[in-house]
Amino acid sequence: MHEIGVLHKAVDLAEETARENGIERISNITLEVGELSGYLPVFFEKYFPVVIENRPVFEGCQLKMIIARGEGLCLECGAMYNVAQNEGKCPKCGSRIKKILGGREFLLKEIAYE
Numbered sequence: 001m002h003e004i005g006v007l008h009k010a011v012d013l014a015e016e017t018a019r020e021n022g023i024e025r026i027s028n029i030t031l032e033v034g035e036l037s038g039y040l041p042v043f044f045e046k047y048f049p050v051v052i053e054n055r056p057v058f059e060g061c062q063l064k065m066i067i068a069r070g071e072g073l074c075l076e077c078g079a080m081y082n083v084a085q086n087e088g089k090c091p092k093c094g095s096r097i098k099k100i101l102g103g104r105e106f107l108l109k110e111i112a113y114e
């Protein structure tokens with residue numbers, strides 16, 4: 001599962017940020033996961049408790065996720081559509097030629113602390 005690797009990186013980054021800012025306990029972190037990023041949110045939920053284990057700064061920390069929609073622009077007819085929902089095919093004209101406008105991102109969006 002490649003989710004665990006990127007989750008580790010996000011948690012490391014959150015921990016580093018907390019240390020640099022003198023934050024003792026992070027209450028929740030928010031990840032932004034694009035529909036077209038190739039990562040499945042269910043795995044982040046599953047691995048999060050494992051990744052934060054033995055890291056006191058994350059004690060009781062909640063994981064939140066924002067799912068960014070996978071938007072595509074059809075280069076044949078100009079329609080905008082949700083790529084994931086339409087399986088990469090324009091619902092208006094059936095073309096697969098498109099420009100991806102969003103939904104590929106994976107980022108650590110927010111760190112909340114008390």
Ligand SMILES: [Zn+2]
Pocket residue numbers: 074075076077078079090091092093094095
């Ligand atoms: Zn189209």
